[in-house]
Amino acid sequence: MPREPLLTVSPAGLYCPKADVYLDPWQPVERALITHAHSDHARPGSKNYLCHHTTVPLLHARLGTSPGQVQGVQYGEETTINGVRFSFFPAGHVPGSAQILAESDGERWVFSGDYKTEDDGVSAPFEAVRCDVFISECTFGLPVFAWRPQAEVFAELHQWWKSNQSEGANSVVSAYALGKAQRLLGHIDRSAGRVVVHSAVWTMCEALGFDLSGLERASAETRAKGALVVVPPAVLGGSWLNRFAPYSLAALSGWMAIRGMRRRRGIEKGFVLSDHADFKGLTSAIRATGASRVLLTHGYTAPFAKWLTEQGVDASELGTSYGTDDGEEQ
Amino acid sequence: MSFAELYHALSDTSSTSEKVQLLSEHFRTAAPADLAAAVCVLRGERVERALSSKQLRELCAEVSGLPMWLIDESYQIVGDLAETIAKLAGGGESTESNSLARWTQMLQPLRQLTLDERKREIAQAWRRMPEHERLVFNKLLTGGLRIGVSRGLVNKALAAAAGVEESLVAQRLLSNRDPATLSLDRLREPLQSESDLSPYPFYLAHPLEGDPAALGGPEDWLAEWKWDGIRAQIVRRTGAVAIWSRGEELVSESFPELVELARYFPEGAVLDGEVVALRGGEPADFALLQQRLNRKRLSAALLASIPVGFIAYDILECASADQREAPLGERRQRLQEIVCKLSAANRALRLSEAVPFSSWQHLDELRQAARERGAEGVMIKALGSPYGVGRKRGAWWKWKANPLTVDGVLVYAQRGHGRRAGLYSDYTFAVWRDGDLVPFAKAYSGLTDAEIREVDAFVKRHTREKFGPVRTVEPRLVFEIAFEGIQPSRRHKAGVAVRFPRILRWRRDKPAEEADSVVSLLALASSVRASGREQT
Numbered sequence: 107m108p109r110e111p112l113l114t115v116s117p118a119g120l121y122c123p124k125a126d127v128y129l130d131p132w133q134p135v136e137r138a139l140i141t142h143a144h145s146d147h148a149r150p151g152s153k154n155y156l157c158h159h160t161t162v163p164l165l166h167a168r169l170g171t172s173p174g175q176v177q178g179v180q181y182g183e184e185t186t187i188n189g190v191r192f193s194f195f196p197a198g199h200v201p202g203s204a205q206i207l208a209e210s211d212g213e214r215w216v217f218s219g220d221y222k223t224e225d226d227g228v229s230a231p232f233e234a235v236r237c238d239v240f241i242s243e244c245t246f247g248l249p250v251f252a253w254r255p256q257a258e259v260f261a262e263l264h265q266w267w268k269s270n271q272s273e274g275a276n277s278v279v280s281a282y283a284l285g286k287a288q289r290l291l292g293h294i295d296r297s298a299g300r301v302v303v304h305s306a307v308w309t310m311c312e313a314l315g316f317d318l319s320g321l322e323r324a325s326a327e328t329r330a331k332g333a334l335v336v337v338p339p340a341v342l343g344g345s346w347l348n349r350f351a352p353y354s355l356a357a358l359s360g361w362m363a364i365r366g367m368r369r370r371r372g373i374e375k376g377f378v379l380s381d382h383a384d385f386k387g388l389t390s391a392i393r394a395t396g397a398s399r400v401l402l403t404h405g406y407t408a409p410f411a412k413w414l415t416e417q418g419v420d421a422s423e424l425g426t427s428y429g430t431d432d433g434e435e436q
Numbered sequence: 437m438s439f440a441e442l443y444h445a446l447s448d449t450s451s452t453s454e455k456v457q458l459l460s461e462h463f464r465t466a467a468p469a470d471l472a473a474a475v476c477v478l479r480g481e482r483v484e485r486a487l488s489s490k491q492l493r494e495l496c497a498e499v500s501g502l503p504m505w506l507i508d509e510s511y512q513i514v515g516d517l518a519e520t521i522a523k524l525a526g527g528g529e530s531t532e533s534n535s536l537a538r539w540t541q542m543l544q545p546l547r548q549l550t551l552d553e554r555k556r557e558i559a560q561a562w563r564r565m566p567e568h569e570r571l572v573f574n575k576l577l578t579g580g581l582r583i584g585v586s587r588g589l590v591n592k593a594l595a596a597a598a599g600v601e602e603s604l605v606a607q608r609l610l611s612n613r614d615p616a617t618l619s620l621d622r623l624r625e626p627l628q629s630e631s632d633l634s635p636y637p638f639y640l641a642h643p644l645e646g647d648p649a650a651l652g653g654p655e656d657w658l659a660e661w662k663w664d665g666i667r668a669q670i671v672r673r674t675g676a677v678a679i680w681s682r683g684e685e686l687v688s689e690s691f692p693e694l695v696e697l698a699r700y701f702p703e704g705a706v707l708d709g710e711v712v713a714l715r716g717g718e719p720a721d722f723a724l725l726q727q728r729l730n731r732k733r734l735s736a737a738l739l740a741s742i743p744v745g746f747i748a749y750d751i752l753e754c755a756s757a758d759q760r761e762a763p764l765g766e767r768r769q770r771l772q773e774i775v776c777k778l779s780a781a782n783r784a785l786r787l788s789e790a791v792p793f794s795s796w797q798h799l800d801e802l803r804q805a806a807r808e809r810g811a812e813g814v815m816i817k818a819l820g821s822p823y824g825v826g827r828k829r830g831a832w833w834k835w836k837a838n839p840l841t842v843d844g845v846l847v848y849a850q851r852g853h854g855r856r857a858g859l860y861s862d863y864t865f866a867v868w869r870d871g872d873l874v875p876f877a878k879a880y881s882g883l884t885d886a887e888i889r890e891v892d893a894f895v896k897r898h899t900r901e902k903f904g905p906v907r908t909v910e911p912r913l914v915f916e917i918a919f920e921g922i923q924p925s926r927r928h929k930a931g932v933a934v935r936f937p938r939i940l941r942w943r944r945d946k947p948a949e950e951a952d953s954v955v956s957l958l959a960l961a962s963s964v965r966a967s968g969r970e971q972t
Contacts, residue, residue: 250520366853366855370857
């Protein structure tokens with residue numbers, strides 16, 4: 107007799123019927139297990155949240171939760187709910203990001219949340235978790251997405267910064283306040299010039315306990331020449347950036363791999379750097395889990411499922427509300 | 437800067453002046469063989485295709501070890517075949533940099549090889565190149581660079597690099613029969629003064645947006661029909677003829693019958709006017725003329741089936757004297773004398789007739805009825821004005837008839853290319869017929885980026901079926917579609933073909949049931965002048 111699936115998609119989100127809990131639900135629920143603090147995975151309104159320790163202050167900051175509502179756990183620590191054992195493992199996506207393992211009756215299911223296989227130096231690196239069913243994202247599940255090592259990308263970024271400096275211009279980089287910004291600030295040479303940080307990024311860094319030495323918080327009076335300015339994408343298109351003119355604008359994103367998408371966003375300089383796994387990363391991560399079944403949540407799910415199937419993996423699509431196949435990268 | 441780097445720099449900027457700067461810098465520094473090759477390629481001279489696009493995709497599948505369907509899926513998202521293959525058909529990352537001349541030398545003899553040999557050569561080239569070069573190489577293989585660089589822009593940059601006039605560059609390039617020998621020094625050689633066939637800078641009209649009454653009394657103005665062709669100057673000097681289009685491009689070779697006609701112009705004359713295609717001896721729409729443009733070879737059959745004419749509306753030089761300072765009224769008189777004499781013998785030349793009107797309101801009515809005679813609207817020119825330069829406001833106005841519009845329902849969507857890669861931005865619209873929706877137009881433009889993203893999200897959520905790259909969507913969104921012309925057509929499901937359809941606005945206020953029907957389309961078609969034969 108086929109068993110009831112340990113995890114399934116319900117109207118409110120990814121659901122574990124046996125434990126009666128939700129994983130990254132998109133509607134308010136009684137009890138939510140959260141992989142990471144990006145807005146398409148951590149949504150407000152639920153009663154209780156369970157997540158990695160690092161994510162706890164981020165939920166307070168982003169969702170307005172109170173300390174009693176959010177429980178933090180370590181990587182590898184088990185929490186048993188109605189007989190189902192849940193544990194969190196590093197996903198390497200952003201600081202605090204986790205994959206969630208659910209175990210019951212000898213069956214192991216892993217929900218990946220978002221992940222990348224390259225060690226970014228600021229998030230705990232991705233660990234493949236052996237399981238029977240792997241529920242995976244595939245944001246960049248097409249072979250045209252193939253990342254270069256980040257060291258090369260940052261070397262290129264330094265060069266761009268230097269050339270802007272020589273022209274007396276600022277170098278503005280748009281990067282998500284959680285994840286991409288720390289990755290950038292963790293890799294740049296802070297002695298190569300002034301580094302100015304938008305307050306949204308600054309606040310996020312403080313919440314994470316991130317090293318801010320040598321960085322400068324932008325205020326209304328900040329004026330700079332030849333500085334590297336790190337801003338969240340929301341700032342683009344407004345007047346906030348005017349104070350840094352003349353400047354050159356760059357974005358750090360996996361979407362920058364496609365020229366058309368870069369031009370559409372009106373970005374002069376695109377650095378291809380993603381917090382998601384590329385096609386090869388996805389394929390190797392999936393193999394490393396040893397899963398006999400793979401369910402794909404968001405990204406290019408249809409072609410990637412077909413590709414995995416042709417590689418002998420039992421793979422299918424799972425409809426969820428995470429990300430969109432053309433949306434901004436989170 | 438290598439040619440590949442130049443390509444990427446050009447495609448990353450939308451600023452024309454920056455493009456000219458990049459180009460002229462490249463022309464100044466390129467090796468002679470590379471300069472000649474770059475000018476050829478940038479001017480759109482195509483290398484004959486060594487492999488079809490299907491063969492290229494197959495080769496890409498072979499080289500990458502990926503299935504063909506995955507190559508195609510990737511192409512759908514990237515929206516550019518050359519770029520897709522550049523990403524998938526890489527080998528060990530090589531940094532070997534190839535000059536453009538070397539590529540074109542390699543591509544030229546490929547046609548003589550067998551299919552297998554061609555494939556082997558190209559696969560090898562792919563392996564040797566870094567990705568950014570592979571992309572440009574593939575652009576050459578697939579037949580065009582498409583980076584928004586017109587011939588005029590290339591000429592401008594060449595002129596800047598050589599320090600000479602643009603019109604000189606255009607004439608030099610035309611007389612230079614062997615493009616491989618092009619150099620900046622050759623461009624600098626002075627033309628024999630008697631063979632100077634340069635045009636005058638074109639004077640351009642502005643669209644009239646407000647009330648024409650603001651222009652003053654109608655008696656000070658000349659009205660003419662606005663024809664749908666290409667603006668041109670015919671220069672007749674020292675027994676030779678040159679035809680220049682706007683943007684100072686020499687187009688003499690495209691219109692041999694006009695060159696022939698102009699041989700009978702009096703010596704030292706420059707006429708400004710419109711080249712139009714003729715159908716049944718009458719000016720036809722641009723679509724017909726387009727079939728004759730950009731052809732390398734004009735067959736006798738094509739010349740016979742789509743003849744062209746020249747509708748003259750101004751004279752800039754007469755008896756070798758510059759006429760531009762004379763008031764329009766005087767220039768018209770001189771023009772009339774010349775044209776009337778010649779047009780009696782050759783109907784391909786005609787005078788742009790004055791449209792008599794008693795009041796601005798009268799002209800407005802005439803403008804709205806312009807389509808009935810195959811015109812786009814009217815031109816209004818100050819009778820007392822000299823011939824200006826460029827877009828100087830005030831003396832010439834174009835007043836187009838309002839576009840024809842219909843409310844259509846979005847029924848199919850397809851992902852776009854270029855800036856819209858991966859976004860559902862190419863749409864098909866339908867109108868009602870007996871309770872069914874019948875597609876009648878495809879449109880790609882008219883929405884803002886924000887609206888496109890919204891429609892893209894709608895398409896993804898409300899897809900009914902997928903046919904390859906095309907999705908059928910729930911018929912819920914209504915858009916006002918504008919177009920410039922409409923004709924009966926058996927080939928189109930709705931029974932009409934529309935020209936230059938574009939999205940005027942999103943009718944968020946209208947439910948799909950209230951969109952227009954085939955009946956309203958047919959009514960529009962019958963209101964426009966029957967244009968001779970049916971479009972097939």
